[in-house]
Amino acid sequence: MSNQTTRYLSRTTAPKYFSDVQIRAFHDPNTRHHPGSHSGTILRTVAWNNLGSRVATGGAGGNVKIWNPEKADVRSSTDLKGTGLQVTERVQWDPTHAERLASCGVGDSGVVKFWDYRTAKATQDIKTGGDNFSLSYHPEAYVVAVGRKDNKVKLLDLRQNAVxxxxxxxxxxxxxxxxxxxxxxxxxxxxxxxxxxxAFPSLEIVHTFSAHTAGCYCLDLSPSGRYVATGGNDALISLWDTTDWVCVRTFDKADHPIRSVSFSFDGAFLVAGSDESMPLDIAHVDTGDYVHEIKTGYPAHAVAWHPSKYVIAYTGEVLRVTGIGSFT
Known part of the structure; x- marks a missing residue:
């Protein structure tokens, strides 16, 4: 994917490093615009597997596709067909297995499907009884939390194949x-x-804090667990210390609501996505400085840092992946 080394970037070296960024687009010639979809947000979700060897995307039409980030040719990708969905809102990889993932969205009685991409077949499905838009694996991968559009969150037990x-x-x-x-x-x-x-598994509320003046749409945990970053309708990213749950700083360069936010593998940098067209700004967590801007010219709804490299996957009409230097 890139020729970057394992050295860590500092605030001072990051601008030069990211200025050499290349961007590769992953085009699917079979993808078409769908009625009612935002022309710039056909792909609604993006996720890396735990090794960073595959990227999953999903969106309008219920499509789920697995890409090899080293090969932009669609012939190197894998389609997961038969989702039964009109729109795939979320894909998420099993945190314990690099070939397994889950998808959910709108349609088919809220079915959540679990896949093995090597066979391109679903290994399991659980119906939540309504349209879904969020999904998260427990770190031990036996429980999945799924948010429905009717304001209910369903907890799924994969061992029992049931809510x-x-x-x-x-x-x-x-x-x-x-x-x-x-x-x-x-x-x-x-x-x-x-x-x-x-608290899990009791699910009792142990703490609540006001992160944004309007809707809080998204969050991400830093790899160390020291911080939580939240993004909201007020176009802010807020950084919270998880020891005392106080806001350490806010990032206010965005002009539009934040729909996704992601920490780099070392926890040093943040990037965020929006349904509106705006650049992807890479921010340094500890100083609050913006170190690089990726110009897009289109909405990039979902963003995700690679699990071990300074590489970002982001979505719009197509998947795009940044890298430093050569992709070969």
């Missing part, structure tokens, strides 16, 4: 639900702008 618990969020929808790295917390972003922390 085992429902959280009713009432009039305050949860936009994203994420397990902590050790699996003892379930973090939820809400339409009210707050973040709710629930």
């Amino acid at each position: 085992f618990h429902t959280i009713d969020e009432g009039n305050d929808p949860a936009f994203q639900t994420v397990f902590s790295h050790n699996g003892t917390l379930l973090l939820q972003t809400h339409a009210s702008g707050k973040v709710v922390l629930r």
Whole structure:
């Protein structure tokens, strides 16, 4: 993918490093615009597997595709067919297995499908009973939390192949639900702008804080667990210390609502995506400085850093992957 070494970037070396960035587009000639879809956000979700050897995307038409980031040729990709979905809202890889992943979205009674991309077949499916838009694996991969569009969060047990618990969020929808790295917390972003922390497996609320003045759409945990970054309708990214749950700083360069946010593998940098057209700004976490801007000219709804490299995958009409130097 790139010729980057394993050395870590500092605040001072990052601008020069990222200025050499190359961007590769992964075109699927079979993808077409679909009625009711945003022309710039056909792909709604992107995720790396735990080795960084594959990238999964999904979006309008219910498509799920697995790409080899080393090979932009569509012949090197794998289609996961038969999702039964009108729109795939979220794909997520099994954190314990580099070839397994899950997908969910709108349609087919809220079916969540679990796949082995090597066979391009579903190995399991669980119906939640409604349209879904968020999905998160427990770190041990036996439980998955799925957010429905009717303000309910379903907890799925893969061993029992069934829903085992429902959280009713009432009039305050949860936009994203994420397990902590050790699996003892379930973090939820809400339409009210707050973040709710629930103990797992009891699911009792242990802490709540107001992260944004409007809807809090997304969050990501730093690899060390030291910080949580949240993005909201107020176009801000807020950085929270997980020891005292205080806001350390905010990043305010964006002009549009933040729909996704992602930490680099070393926790040193942040990048965010939006449904509106704006550059991808790479921010240095500890100083709050912006170190590089990736010009897009289109909406990049979903962004994700590679699990071990300074490489970013992001979506729009097509998947794009950045890299330093050569991709070969």
